[in-house]
Amino acid sequence: MARDDLALLALMSIVAVGLSWELAEAPQPSGGSGRALALSLLAVQLLALGVLLVGRIRRRRDQALLAELLQYERGLSEVLKRWAALSPPEKTDGLSQSLREIAPSVGAARLMVCERTASGELSVWCDLQASPPPGGPPRSWPGADVNIRALEGRLVQLPGVLALPLRASNRMLGVLTLFNGDERRTWTDEHVRRAVALADVLAHALLHLQDRRGVRETADFTRAVLASVSGDVAVLDDKGVVVTVNTSWIEAMSSSNPTTRAGAGMVLVEEVKLPPESRTRLAKAVQSVLDGSRPQTAVDYSWEEPGGQRWSEVRIQRLNRQEGGAVFTHLDVTARKRLEAEVQRHFHELAHVNMMSGMGELAAAVAHELNQPLTAVLSNAQAARRMMMTPAPALGEVREILDDIIEQDKRAGDVIQRIRRVLRKDQFDWTVLDFNGLILDVIRLLGNQAALGGVSVASTLTPDLPPVRGDRVQLQQVVLNLLLNAIQASIANESIRKPAVSVVTGAFDSAAYFLVRDSGAGIPPENLDRIFDPFYTTKPDGFGMGLSISRSIVELHQGQLTAANHTMGGAEFSVRLPAEGRPS
Amino acid sequence: MTASAGLVYIVDDDEAVGRAMGRVLVASGFEVRVFTSAAAFLRRTGEDRPACVVLDQRMPKVSGLELQRAINADSALAVVFMTGHADVPTSVEAMKAGAVDFLTKPVDEEQLLGAVTRALERSAAAHAAGRERAEFLERLASLTPRERQVGALMVQGLLNKQIAWELGTAEKTVKVHRARVMDKLAVGSVAELARLAERTHTLRFEPSDPRPGGPREMPG
Numbered sequence: 001m002a003r004d005d006l007a008l009l010a011l012m013s014i015v016a017v018g019l020s021w022e023l024a025e026a027p028q029p030s031g032g033s034g035r036a037l038a039l040s041l042l043a044v045q046l047l048a049l050g051v052l053l054v055g056r057i058r059r060r061r062d063q064a065l066l067a068e069l070l071q072y073e074r075g076l077s078e079v080l081k082r083w084a085a086l087s088p089p090e091k092t093d094g095l096s097q098s099l100r101e102i103a104p105s106v107g108a109a110r111l112m113v114c115e116r117t118a119s120g121e122l123s124v125w126c127d128l129q130a131s132p133p134p135g136g137p138p139r140s141w142p143g144a145d146v147n148i149r150a151l152e153g154r155l156v157q158l159p160g161v162l163a164l165p166l167r168a169s170n171r172m173l174g175v176l177t178l179f180n181g182d183e184r185r186t187w188t189d190e191h192v193r194r195a196v197a198l199a200d201v202l203a204h205a206l207l208h209l210q211d212r213r214g215v216r217e218t219a220d221f222t223r224a225v226l227a228s229v230s231g232d233v234a235v236l237d238d239k240g241v242v243v244t245v246n247t248s249w250i251e252a253m254s255s256s257n258p259t260t261r262a263g264a265g266m267v268l269v270e271e272v273k274l275p276p277e278s279r280t281r282l283a284k285a286v287q288s289v290l291d292g293s294r295p296q297t298a299v300d301y302s303w304e305e306p307g308g309q310r311w312s313e314v315r316i317q318r319l320n321r322q323e324g325g326a327v328f329t330h331l332d333v334t335a336r337k338r339l340e341a342e343v344q345r346h347f348h349e350l351a352h353v354n355m356m357s358g359m360g361e362l363a364a365a366v367a368h369e370l371n372q373p374l375t376a377v378l379s380n381a382q383a384a385r386r387m388m389m390t391p392a393p394a395l396g397e398v399r400e401i402l403d404d405i406i407e408q409d410k411r412a413g414d415v416i417q418r419i420r421r422v423l424r425k426d427q428f429d430w431t432v433l434d435f436n437g438l439i440l441d442v443i444r445l446l447g448n449q450a451a452l453g454g455v456s457v458a459s460t461l462t463p464d465l466p467p468v469r470g471d472r473v474q475l476q477q478v479v480l481n482l483l484l485n486a487i488q489a490s491i492a493n494e495s496i497r498k499p500a501v502s503v504v505t506g507a508f509d510s511a512a513y514f515l516v517r518d519s520g521a522g523i524p525p526e527n528l529d530r531i532f533d534p535f536y537t538t539k540p541d542g543f544g545m546g547l548s549i550s551r552s553i554v555e556l557h558q559g560q561l562t563a564a565n566h567t568m569g570g571a572e573f574s575v576r577l578p579a580e581g582r583p584s
Numbered sequence: 585m586t587a588s589a590g591l592v593y594i595v596d597d598d599e600a601v602g603r604a605m606g607r608v609l610v611a612s613g614f615e616v617r618v619f620t621s622a623a624a625f626l627r628r629t630g631e632d633r634p635a636c637v638v639l640d641q642r643m644p645k646v647s648g649l650e651l652q653r654a655i656n657a658d659s660a661l662a663v664v665f666m667t668g669h670a671d672v673p674t675s676v677e678a679m680k681a682g683a684v685d686f687l688t689k690p691v692d693e694e695q696l697l698g699a700v701t702r703a704l705e706r707s708a709a710a711h712a713a714g715r716e717r718a719e720f721l722e723r724l725a726s727l728t729p730r731e732r733q734v735g736a737l738m739v740q741g742l743l744n745k746q747i748a749w750e751l752g753t754a755e756k757t758v759k760v761h762r763a764r765v766m767d768k769l770a771v772g773s774v775a776e777l778a779r780l781a782e783r784t785h786t787l788r789f790e791p792s793d794p795r796p797g798g799p800r801e802m803p804g
């Protein structure tokens with residue numbers, strides 16, 4: 001500015017001096033020196049006039065500049081205020097007004113804000129005419145390429161148009177384009193400086209707006225997704241702290257559910273009120289997902305409620321983002337579990353009843369059939385003893401009694417023979433069997449039974465066992481009986497923390513064998529010889545026929561069923577069946 | 585064998601069992617009859633003396649419990665039950681129906697003898713009572729209707745005068761009736777008569793009997 005003023009003053013001085021000089025050179029009829037003096041005075045006057053003129057012009061311009069500056073400052077703060085108040089969905093009226101007001105202070109007749117969309121395109125966010133337009137309406141659109149160049153991060157300054165990149169947090173958010181209404185007029189440094197400042201404010205405002213809009217959209221989306229998910233859902237951060245939960249979780253918080261207790265900001269696992277074992281299992285599962293050792297996992301456990309036992313299933317899924325975290329979903333699966341247990345129990349009962357009803361009938365028949373001759377033998381013997389105690393025993397009658405005793409004893413023997421015949425070979429349905437498959441079927445059948453009792457069943461089945469020949473149903477009953485015994489013995493043994501049953505198959509000496517070992521208390525050594533006897537049982541409700549019949553079945557297959565106590569504890573039963581094709 | 589320790593019937597469809605148990609009882613001095621079916625037992629010729637029956641609960645056609653009910657209907661027989669397996673409901677029903685004991689096969693001799701002895705005691709008591717009743721009823725039948733009326737009023741403890749008033753006859757006539765009643769029924773006192781009447785549920789005054797006498801006070 002000062003430079004402009006000096007230039008003006010110098011110009012005026014030169015004009016004044018030049019004029020004076022011209023006057024002095026010109027011929028003067030009334031004395032030369034007087035004229036020179038007059039000319040000098042004129043020049044001085046002219047000079048003073050010029051100085052005054054320049055001062056006035058400068059003062060006026062300063063006033064205008066000050067007003068513009070004030071307008072700019074006020075406008076900028078107004079823009080900021082409007083932006084700050086802006087919340088989606090955007091109400092741009094106030095903002096547009098403030099931008100319109102600030103436009104002249106950056107030398108713009110028209111102001112345009114374009115936002116960069118996700119696809120990289122520019123969309124016009126607002127396009128405003130200054131009020132009042134200082135240079136009339138804009139005459140022409142200078143072409144989109146200034147905006148595109150600006151979008152590359154450069155300030156584009158052309159006569160009539162100024163395009164500034166809107167950039168914040170290293171993100172290119174859009175372009176601010178200013179038009180001064182005259183394609184030939186360039187931009188003053190001051191206007192450019194202000195425009196840059198305005199662009200900076202707009203960029204940050206836009207960033208803020210986009211973030212807020214994004215947050216809102218993400219939050220809406222997340223809420224909608226969470227609400228639609230069945231089950232109680234909590235989103236955890238990498239420390240296991242609850243970030244957000246769905247409405248189902250909130251409802252569950254007020255129930256007696258021991259899992260869904262933590263609210264936002266709380267560590268989920270710390271609020272869980274489960275027995276130590278289940279709680280530890282749950283905590284480990286959550287940790288394994290949070291620390292990234294597993295992408296997802298599921299845990300199920302039961303818990304007690306005044307209304308009875310309930311079952312929960314928890315799924316933990318790692319959140320696929322840099323900060324980590326997990327989605328924790330809790331499902332009350334009591335109804336499903338009860339149904340499953342019911343089905344399994346029913347199925348198992350059927351299998352058991354099938355075996356037991358046959359055995360029960362057999363047992364009742366055996367009891368009666370043996371009881372009659374036993375009664376006769378006892379009474380005959382006691383009668384004979386009485387008779388022998390008399391002074392003159394009737395020996396003929398005693399002989400009759402003895403004959404009867406012998407006869408009744410034979411009768412009892414026949415009963416035994418008849419029982420044997422009940423399990424006749426020709427009643428079997430002989431086929432060639434895959435022993436492993438047969439065992440796997442039974443393990444599956446008893447899987448839930450074992451799980452309900454907390455017994456783990458581990459099977460090591462040797463592939464390519466030699467096929468065996470036998471009756472599938474009968475052999476399955478043997479395996480079922482042995483496995484069920486093993487499970488029950490393991491459950492009954494309270495000194496074992498982790499009841500387990502192991503099943504092994506293998507081939508040895510042209511025979512296939514099957515071993516089942518339990519974690520029960522084992523068989524008292526003195527009873528090892530008796531456990532295969534009919535009616536020998538250690539179970540309060542047992543018939544004592546299971547092992548007896550099992551052994552009969554195995555023997556009818558030319559196999560052996562033996563029992564032993566394992567050196568590491570528990571009982572071990574083994575079944576050996578000759579391989580198909582082996583001469584027996 | 586001089587005096588029998590008592591009569592025992594054994595009913596078991598298994599002949600060998602019946603015979604063997606019979607031998608134990610015979611060796612202990614009992615008189616024994618063995619039957620292999622309920623029908624055969626019910627067809628037996630009656631012996632009017634105390635007796636007990638040892639019944640197998642599990643028999644074809646007629647069950648032990650059914651037979652027990654048939655026996656109870658008109659007999660002083662005491663019942664001892666035997667079973668292959670003593671299940672509670674059957675035992676309870678048998679004991680309720682009056683069985684003396686419930687034995688489980690095979691039956692030990694001591695248990696058998698104890699049960700039979702107790703059963704015979706009960707049968708003897710029942711038999712004695714039955715005989716007394718039968719004799720009394722027989723005598724009662726020899727009374728004339730008038731003597732029966734007098735006897736019924738005697739049992740109520742009425743004096744001759746009162747009886748005469750009730751029946752509308754002379755006291756003298758009542759005296760004669762009273763003597764005949766005592767004589768025909770072979771009782772020595774009114775008290776004995778009352779006891780017998782109560783035990784046999786007989787000699788109750790029939791209100792429908794004709795009362796030609798004067799007005800009688802009505803109760804209430």
